Amino acid sequence: MKRIAIVGGGIAGVSAAYELALRQRAGEPIEFVLFEAASRLGGIVETVRSDDDFVIECGPDSWVTEKPWARDLAIELGLESELVLSNDSRRKTYVAEGHTLIAMPEGMRMMVPTQWASVLNSPLISWQAKLAYLREPKFAGQLKAWALDGSNSAGDESMHDFVVRHFGDEVADTIAAPLMAGVFGGDIATLSARAVLPALVALEREHGSLILGLQQRMGAGKSSAPIFTSLKSGLEALITGMESRIPERSLQRGFAVESIERSGGGWQVHATSVAGGPHPAGESFDGVLVATPAATAAKLFEPLDSRIGELLPQQSSSAIVVALGFAADQAQAMRIPRGFGFLVPQRNPPAGEVLLGEEGFGDEAGDVAARRALLACTFLDQKFPHAAPEGAVLLRAFFGGPAVPSLLQQDDATLIYLARAELGRFLGKLPEPSIALARRWPNSLPLYAVGHMERMAELDVRVARLPNLRLIGNAYRGVGLPDLVHSGRTAARELAASLVAA
Numbered sequence: 001m002k003r004i005a006i007v008g009g010g011i012a013g014v015s016a017a018y019e020l021a022l023r024q025r026a027g028e029p030i031e032f033v034l035f036e037a038a039s040r041l042g043g044i045v046e047t048v049r050s051d052d053d054f055v056i057e058c059g060p061d062s063w064v065t066e067k068p069w070a071r072d073l074a075i076e077l078g079l080e081s082e083l084v085l086s087n088d089s090r091r092k093t094y095v096a097e098g099h100t101l102i103a104m105p106e107g108m109r110m111m112v113p114t115q116w117a118s119v120l121n122s123p124l125i126s127w128q129a130k131l132a133y134l135r136e137p138k139f140a141g142q143l144k145a146w147a148l149d150g151s152n153s154a155g156d157e158s159m160h161d162f163v164v165r166h167f168g169d170e171v172a173d174t175i176a177a178p179l180m181a182g183v184f185g186g187d188i189a190t191l192s193a194r195a196v197l198p199a200l201v202a203l204e205r206e207h208g209s210l211i212l213g214l215q216q217r218m219g220a221g222k223s224s225a226p227i228f229t230s231l232k233s234g235l236e237a238l239i240t241g242m243e244s245r246i247p248e249r250s251l252q253r254g255f256a257v258e259s260i261e262r263s264g265g266g267w268q269v270h271a272t273s274v275a276g277g278p279h280p281a282g283e284s285f286d287g288v289l290v291a292t293p294a295a296t297a298a299k300l301f302e303p304l305d306s307r308i309g310e311l312l313p314q315q316s317s318s319a320i321v322v323a324l325g326f327a328a329d330q331a332q333a334m335r336i337p338r339g340f341g342f343l344v345p346q347r348n349p350p351a352g353e354v355l356l357g358e359e360g361f362g363d364e365a366g367d368v369a370a371r372r373a374l375l376a377c378t379f380l381d382q383k384f385p386h387a388a389p390e391g392a393v394l395l396r397a398f399f400g401g402p403a404v405p406s407l408l409q410q411d412d413a414t415l416i417y418l419a420r421a422e423l424g425r426f427l428g429k430l431p432e433p434s435i436a437l438a439r440r441w442p443n444s445l446p447l448y449a450v451g452h453m454e455r456m457a458e459l460d461v462r463v464a465r466l467p468n469l470r471l472i473g474n475a476y477r478g479v480g481l482p483d484l485v486h487s488g489r490t491a492a493r494e495l496a497a498s499l500v501a502a
């Protein structure tokens, strides 16, 4: 019998455990234990369903439809009837200019336009930026030559530089920067173009012009489906669906792994109970899948190969999510624009008076931090109507970036107050919500800095020298749910197969 340890029970670790449970059931001679420090599985994936029918996602709210693995998993788990596509008839995103919300041009794919008329009529960008868009296809040859030139394309560049080469500074600052901050909580001057936007980098290598490349792809009918997919009862159903198929004896919730040591031909894993109590002796395993956030993985690998820690993302951004649900009678007086939500560019945080201590909450420092840290708001009842009862409004504020650490210490009531006050600057004064919750996700989004893919290639070589150890999770090749399901399952399958064959 071969024994495998999985360290970390976010979606990557649970997907790996689910895959091993399937192998076990199919008769493969394997045993496994999933160690999760928290008392629940799922990590950042968490859904709260309220008594009054709000489905509130505390972490991810959906996945990108184009990538099949989360959908395939949902179907495998019997959740096909739960699959729900985003309501793309309402797909409009606004960008905050001061306290005004200006619509992003229709038909944008990230920062690449697919409809000329809406770009040329957009009040969001100046005529110089429109001219830059119009010119980009004319430079297709030069852009392609640059991408294919060994000395350029062998390396990497920041997302900022990539966007500026195509569309100039204004598009980078006004469109690309807030879009990426709203997803990664990171700065486009730091983020790696190759790691974060592989599809656009590939499009450049093939077509030079991103606009022409996308037009051809759309002409080939590749992107007509709604852009996001979710589950009616919430994304946590993916976790609970997998969890119910994993034998309870294989789940060690509330156990944090402190170290992994070589022992004989295998590994000794030391875990301690987070609730305290006696320290159990280490357990022996033939293989280990490490599915923790980057900082924990770096700590676990330090005694085995200290270079591994240097290759992992050195920074992760923290996020705070505050959801505010307004029942239909409260929502009647609200004037929320039609759309999926808005982004707040960080280049010039909105001015305006500081909100002090109204209703007994908030202080000046908290207000200022909240203003700097608000990166985005999603109108969830419009993006996914199943998430709120008929006529109700469900807003989700996303705080991130460098100002967020000072907010992490604030209690829930203060965060909810700050979110309501900040969103009110853009949406008009908000009534008292009928439901509100706050979640803090410290160091949850690893920043793939320039050179990330080269570091990942070196990481693969070094990890391969440690027999039957694998790294999975959002620190490596994608932070999205489909990628994590796929990489978790693939790594588990391959590790089990190589152990069984040995």
Ligand SMILES: Cc1cc2nc3c(=O)[nH]c(=O)nc-3n(C[C@H](O)[C@H](O)[C@H](O)COP(=O)(O)OP(=O)(O)OC[C@H]3O[C@@H](n4cnc5c(N)ncnc54)[C@H](O)[C@@H]3O)c2cc1C
Pocket: 007, 008, 009, 010, 011, 012, 013, 035, 036, 037, 038, 041, 042, 043, 044, 045, 058, 059, 060, 061, 062, 063, 064, 255, 256, 257, 258, 291, 292, 293, 296, 319, 320, 321, 441, 444, 445, 472, 473, 474, 475, 478, 479, 480, 481, 482, 484
């Ligand atoms: C606010 C927010 C919104 C997002 N929205 C989306 C979205 O809409 N769509 C999308 O596709 N992606 C989204 N993402 C990204 C996605 O949710 C994450 O990348 C993904 O959930 C991470 O999964 P993971 O398994 O790699 O890590 P995690 O979920 O971080 O899980 C790691 C687990 O390891 C455990 N752990 C840590 N140390 C130890 C230890 N020593 N021993 C045992 N266990 C340990 C932790 O407790 C945790 O449960 C979002 C992320 C955030 C923060």
